[in-house]
Amino acid sequence: MMRGLPAFFAVLLAALLVSPTSARAEGPLVLAAASLQDVMVALADDWAARGCERPVLSFAGTQAIARQAAAGAPADIFISADRQWMDYLQKGDHLQADSRHILARNRLVIVAGEDGAWLGDPAAFLNAVEGRPLAVADTESVPAGRYAKAALTKMGVWNRVEGDLARTENVRAALALVERGAAPYGIVYQTDARASKAVRIAGRFAPRAHAPIVYPAALLKTASHEDAAPFLDFLTSPRAQAIFRRYGFAPAANDR
Known part of the structure; x- marks a missing residue:
């Protein structure tokens, strides 16, 4: 049991030190695929401009953030660059039921x-x-x-x-x-x-x-922030979809 503690605290520290703005932010913690960096910053800014707490964004390869989530990182939302890693978390019982949504597509x-x-x-x-x-x-x-x-x-x-x-x-x-x-x-x-x-x-x-390039998002079972579900809902809204399109992503389909 003790052997796993250093790795867990390393994940926790990485989640808290993802960017210079993270220390000031108090919104939900979002683990997102590296290819989403620009659009997610814009979406977080738009969310914060509405008077909500700005989400804390952590970017890395999907495989890295999926393993962080599986290790129990205290995150609220996971956004993958494919279905396979999202399925990995679902099979491991790390996702909240019925919270998966496709946010966007790519080429x-x-x-x-x-x-x-x-x-x-x-x-x-x-x-x-x-x-x-x-x-x-x-x-x-x-x-x-x-x-x-x-x-x-x-x-x-x-x-x-x-x-x-x-x-x-x-x-x-x-x-x-x-x-x-x-x-x-x-x-x-x-x-x-x-x-x-x-x-x-x-x-x-x-x-x-190749397989369709999609970005599924879901609430993690470790989610604790009150804005986690509302922010995920926002990401599927027409306003957010317009921001995705502005950054070159294709619209999401009505699937998971």
């Missing part, structure tokens, strides 16, 4: 620096990428990486590029490699590409090339 794209070529077909992709670093989130645990692996497999190029992958802990880290010029190309979400001034979209994957 998968190839990004490059300003001089990167357009990669419109598998041949062009291989000519540009094979033998060079390809930035992508971890393909075994991170949703963006899993989507990328599925898309590359569908294209028939996975075996040719697997050895060249520059794997990162989350999709924003993959984007950063391309922004810095450490990798000539990367695979990220369309919203990540849109948020960066240092890259451009060099190709798009068809939605059917």
Whole structure:
């Protein structure tokens, strides 16, 4: 029992020190996928502008925040970048019943620096990428990486590029490699590409090339803040959906 305590307190400390504003904030604690950073900050600002306590936002790869939630981190809301990690928490009995909602959808794209070529077909992709670093989130645990692996497999190029992958802990880290010029190309979400001034979209994957990219959210059983449920309801509201669209996300469907 004692062996687990240091890990738990590390999770607690990380949750409390997520950003310079966290110490001042008193709203619900939200664990959210890294690709949601920009839009969630805007949504939290909008919520606070209505006179509500500003949510505390903690961002990381979905696999990291899911494990934090499963370890008992004192969080209120969990927002994943895929259904798989949300299912993991549900099977572990970490979610409040009937609280799952899809907030938004996304697309998968190839990004490059300003001089990167357009990669419109598998041949062009291989000519540009094979033998060079390809930035992508971890393909075994991170949703963006899993989507990328599925898309590359569908294209028939996975075996040719697997050895060249520059794997990162989350999709924003993959984007950063391309922004810095450490990798000539990367695979990220369309919203990540849109948020960066240092890259451009060099190709798009068809939605059917991988599982639907959705962002499910749910209340955790550790939720204790009185605004947790109201804030989650707000995230599904027409006002919040308009903010999601402003940041390049597609509207949510009526499913979980």
